[in-house]
Amino acid sequence: MGLEILIVDDEVEFAEAFAERLQLRGFTAHIAYSGEQALRIVDQGAINIMVLDLKMPGMDGLEVLRRVKKSHPEVEVIMLSGHGSEMDEDYGRNLGAFAYLRKPADIGDVLEAVKRAETLLASRSV
C-alpha cells in the first residue's frame, strides 16, 4: 500500500525536514502549513495518514482533527506536538486521534505509529 501522509505544521523547517525523512523511507509526504490548508488537501481524497501539530495560528490542531474525523473518518491522525498537555492528549483521542507523540519525536516512534496506522487501514479495506 503506497501511503500518502500529510504533515500539518506551521513550523516550515520542521515540516520540510520531516517530510523529506518520510520520503526517504518510501512514503509520499505532503505538507500543509495551516489547518485550513490541511482541510483542503484532505478533501482531495488521497490522504491516508495525517501527522498533526496541535498549536497553530488560526485553526488549531484539535479543531482540524474534529473536522477531519467528521468529514473523512477513514484518515488516521497522529498528533505530534511540543505543546500538548495530558488533557489535550485525552481530548484528541476522544476526537478519534490514533496516536499522540511529543516533539521532538524519535523517527522510530513515528514510523511505528505509521506502521500501526497502516495495519489498521489495511484491515479496514479487507
Added chain:
Amino acid sequence: MRKGIGVKANEVAFFGKIAASVTHELRNVLAVINETNGLMADFLVMMREPPFPYREKFQRSVQKIEEQVRRGVEITSRFNRFAHSMDHACADIDLNLVLTQTVSLAQRLAALRNVELKGQVCDRPIMLFTNAFRTQMALTMAIESFIGSMGGSGSILMLARDDLGSPCLDFYFGGESCEKVVKEAVAKFDEWQEFEELASSLGILYKWQASDAGFVLFFPGGQILEGTAPSK
C-alpha cells in the same frame, strides 16, 4: 526570594504562564534541530559510495547534536513542569513528584558547589493538598542552606518515605555530619528564617537530631496511598 520583594499570586501565575509558553517555543526549536540532524544522519547512511573521508567525524557530530537535543528536551520539560506548578494556588500533588522535580532543578545549584544531590521516591504516592510552587521553593531553600554549609564538597540524599502513616522527607548528608550542616545552616539566621517562615506557612514541620543521620521534614495532612505506584 529576598525580603522586600513581595510577589502577588497573580504575578506568579503570569510568570508561570509566560515561562511555560517560552518552553513550548524552545521545544519547537529543538524539534527543528532534531529533524534536520536526523536528515543529515539519513544522508550519511545513504552516502556509501564513493568513500567519504570524514564519515566518522560527521557521525560523531550528528550523535553529539542528538545527545544535546535530548538534554535540551529534558531541561525544557523540567522547566515546563516547574512553570505549570504556578498554575494553581493549591492542588493535589504527589510529594514524590515534587521531590523529583525539585532535585532535578536544584542539581545544577549543588553541582556548582561540588555537592551531589540525589532524590529517592517512596514506592507509593504521597498525596498533599498544597501549593506546589511554594513547596518546591521551600525545599530548594533548605537545599541551598545545606549546600552553603557543606564546605564545597559532599552529597545530599533526599528520601521521601512513610513514617508510620505520616509523610516525611529525610535529608542525609554525605561527607559532613548532620549536626554541622544543620547548625551552620540555622546560624545563617536570615536565610533560615525565610525557609522556616515559608515551611510554616505550608504546614511543613521539621526536626533533626545531632546523633541521628538526618534532618526530617514532615507533611502533616498528607496521605500515603496504599497499593499503587507513585505518580509519574
